[in-house]
Each structure stands twice: as structure tokens, then as C-alpha cells.
Amino acid sequence: MTDLYNLEIILATLCIQNLYILLTEYFLSISEHQTYGEVNQLGGVFVNGRPLPNAIRLRIVELAQLGVRPCDISRQLRVSHGCVSKILARYNETGSILPGAIGGSKPRVTTPNVVKHIKVYKDRDPGIFAWEIRDKLLADGVCDKYNVPSVSSISRILRNKIGGSTGSSGNSSPGTSPPQQFDSKPISGSMHPPTAPIYNQFYPYTCPPPSMGMHGSFPSPQMPPQGHALPMNYKPPVSSCVSPCMMRAWPSSHSVTDILAFSRQPMPGQPAPMPSHDNMGGIAQTYNMSNYYGMKPGMSPMYLQS
DNA sequence: GGCGTCACGGTTGAC
DNA sequence: TCGTCAACCGTGACG
Numbered sequence: 001m002t003d004l005y006n007l008e009i010i011l012a013t014l015c016i017q018n019l020y021i022l023l024t025e026y027f028l029s030i031s032e033h034q035t036y037g038e039v040n041q042l043g044g045v046f047v048n049g050r051p052l053p054n055a056i057r058l059r060i061v062e063l064a065q066l067g068v069r070p071c072d073i074s075r076q077l078r079v080s081h082g083c084v085s086k087i088l089a090r091y092n093e094t095g096s097i098l099p100g101a102i103g104g105s106k107p108r109v110t111t112p113n114v115v116k117h118i119k120v121y122k123d124r125d126p127g128i129f130a131w132e133i134r135d136k137l138l139a140d141g142v143c144d145k146y147n148v149p150s151v152s153s154i155s156r157i158l159r160n161k162i163g164g165s166t167g168s169s170g171n172s173s174p175g176t177s178p179p180q181q182f183d184s185k186p187i188s189g190s191m192h193p194p195t196a197p198i199y200n201q202f203y204p205y206t207c208p209p210p211s212m213g214m215h216g217s218f219p220s221p222q223m224p225p226q227g228h229a230l231p232m233n234y235k236p237p238v239s240s241c242v243s244p245c246m247m248r249a250w251p252s253s254h255s256v257t258d259i260l261a262f263s264r265q266p267m268p269g270q271p272a273p274m275p276s277h278d279n280m281g282g283i284a285q286t287y288n289m290s291n292y293y294g295m296k297p298g299m300s301p302m303y304l305q306s
Numbered sequence: 307g308g309c310g311t312c313a314c315g316g317t318t319g320a321c
Numbered sequence: 322t323c324g325t326c327a328a329c330c331g332t333g334a335c336g
Contacts, residue, residue, distance in 0.1 A: 038331095038332090040331080040332060040333085041332080041333075046330095046331060046332075047316090047317085047330090047331085048315065048316045048317075048330080048331070048332080049315075049316035049317035049318080049329080049330050049331080050316085050317060050318090050329095050330060050331080051329080051330055051331080052330085052331075069308075069309095070308080070309070071307075071308055071309075079331080079332095080331065080332050080333065081308080081309070081310095082309090082310080082311080082312090082331075082332065082333070082334090083330090083331050083332070085309065085310060085311085086310095086311095086330095086331080089310090099329070099330070100328080100329055100330085101318095101319095101328070101329070102317070102318050102319075102328065102329040102330070103317075103318030103319035103320075103327085103328065103329070104318075104319045104320050104321095104327080104328065104329095105319075105320040105321055105326075105327070105328080
């Protein structure tokens with residue numbers, strides 16, 4: 001009985017492994033025909049809109065500290081001199097090689113505390129104007145000049161959250177979200193979470209190159225230094241059953257949509273595409289980076305991290 | 307020739 | 322689920 005049970009487990013495992021292999025081969029076959037990377041004038045490969053890999057950024061700083069001129073760094077690493085200049089300027093200013101936060105929205109100013117105070121002001125003086133509330137928020141120190149809501153925001157709060165809570169319950173329009181949504185988001189001048197590694201679907205940043213960590217002054221891609229600009233696209237590890245290289249952030253919904261739109265186009269001589277990547281678990285993340293990058297023959301592989 | 311700056315087209319993630 | 326918006330990115334051109 002136990003042997004039969006074990007046999008079933010083995011068979012199930014084999015089925016999963018075969019499925020895994022098939023799906024992996026499928027994505028690799030797709031990626032061979034896709035071109036995501038672009039080539040700059042120096043022959044280097046880059047992904048438009050995405051930061052350079054940390055290894056390259058680190059190398060730029062290292063070479064600069066060795067006294068190599070920026071123009072030589074640019075040529076050697078095949079990165080535009082504007083980019084080298086920007087990275088070195090950022091490093092000199094912040095001490096970090098990490099790129100800034102990409103995406104996201106400004107921190108919200110209509111925190112529960114602000115709404116509560118507005119409600120108090122309104123209760124005390126039902127005829128109070130929005131601009132008066134704004135002044136009182138500043139005067140009472142509830143907000144400062146950087147995060148005080150606009151008059152229109154206060155009017156909206158009065159209309160939707162305070163007025164709506166008494167007269168128009170069930171209002172589901174934007175701006176009437178329950179206060180719980182703010183509870184876990186401390187409002188500050190920073191848009192960033194306390195700590196955040198940096199990675200995206202093109203660069204396996206969670207796999208630091210061998211040179212990483214050898215310099216105390218250089219931040220680890222996995223553990224950015226405190227007090228430095230951090231990306232908002234941080235996603236804490238949710239699984240420990242995959243290799244660190246696979247514990248990367250998934251593409252955004254926009255990227256997934258774009259990729260799907262592309263991959264659904266049948267390749268010449270290729271069978272019709274399989275179902276969307278959404279259902280494929282982490283398999284797509286096992287891409288060989290040269291495939292993922294859509295490397296063309298003759299391209300410099302320098303951006304590829306292993 | 308080297309370098310700083312900026313417009314541009316792109317990606318990203320919160321809303 | 323999708324669109325919008327505002328942040329960022331690197332490139333390439335200009336001075």
C-alpha cells in the first residue's frame with residue numbers, strides 16, 4: 001500500500017517535471033524570436049526605460065575610483081557617457097549606485113489623521129470653508145506645507161468622506177476608500193519602503209555578481225543601504241522554494257499585457273502560442289538572460305548577469 | 307575630445 | 322481589470 005502511494009507520488013512528480021520542462025522549452029523557443037534589448041551607438045545592449053544592471057553600475061563607480069576617465073568608462077563598458085555621468089553624479093551625491101524609485105504615486109496626504117481633524121473642524125464649525133480648514137491644519141501642526149491637502153482635496157473629503165458618511169453612505173467613488181487602506185502606510189516625505197532590493201524582469205538583481213560585496217562602501221543588491229533612494233517596486237520574498245535568482249519581482253501588469261500581446265502573435269513557422277504567461281508560474285523566470293534580452297548575434301553580452 | 311545637461315521615448319507601480 | 326499619472330530609466334544630441 002505504501003509502495004503504491006510512493007509510486008503515485010513519483011509519477012505525479014515526473015508529470016510535474018515533464019510539464020515544467022515542456023513549458024520551459026516553450027518559453028525559450030518563444031524568447032529566441034523576441035527582441036527586447038536595444039543596442040546603443042557603442043554596441044552595448046540596454047533596455048529602454050530600465051536601469052542598467054547593478055554590476056554595470058558598480059563597475060562604473062569602481063573604474064571611476066581607479067581614476068579611469070568617464071569617457072573611457074563609457075567606451076569600455078559601452079554605456080553612453082551621459083549615463084556614466086549621471087550614475088557617477090548620483091553616487092557622489094548619495095553614495096549609492098542604486099537607481100531611484102521607478103513608478104508608483106506620490107504619498108497621499110489625506111491620511112486618516114488629517115481626515116479626522118477635518119471632521120473635527122467641520123463638527124465644530126459646520127460653516128467653515130475649505131481654505132480655513134487648510135489653514136487650521138497648518139496652524140495646528142497636523143500638516144506641514146509639504147503635505148497639507150489642497151483646498152480641492154479638503155472639499156472632496158468634506159463631500160465624500162465626511163458629508164458622504166452622514167448622508168451618502170455607499171459611495172464607492174474614488175477617494176471614498178475606507179481608512180484601513182492608509183493604516184499600513186506611514187506618511188512621510190519618502191515614497192519608498194524602509195528597505196527594498198532592486199530588480200526587475202530583465203535584470204536578476206537578486207543574484208549579485210562575484211564582485212558585489214567585496215567593497216564595503218558598495219551596497220548589496222539584496223540589501224540596499226539605509227538612507228538611500230530605494231525603489232518602490234520592492235516585493236518581499238514570498239517563497240523559499242525557488243532559487244534566489246528566481247525570487248525576483250514579476251513583471252508589472254502592464255508588462256505582462258505587453259508581453260502577452262507580443263507572444264500571442266504567431267511566429268513564422270511556429271505553432272499557435274500556448275496560454276498566457278500568467279498561468280505559467282515561475283517558469284518564465286528561468287529564461288536564459290541572453291534569450292530574455294533578445295540578444296542579436298554580435299551583441300555585447302556584457303549586461304548579462306549570471 | 308571630454309563633459310554636463312536635457313529632450314525623448316520607454317518602463318514601472320500606485321491609484 | 323484597465324487606464325491614468327508621475328516618478329524613474331538610458332540614449333543621443335547639443336553646447
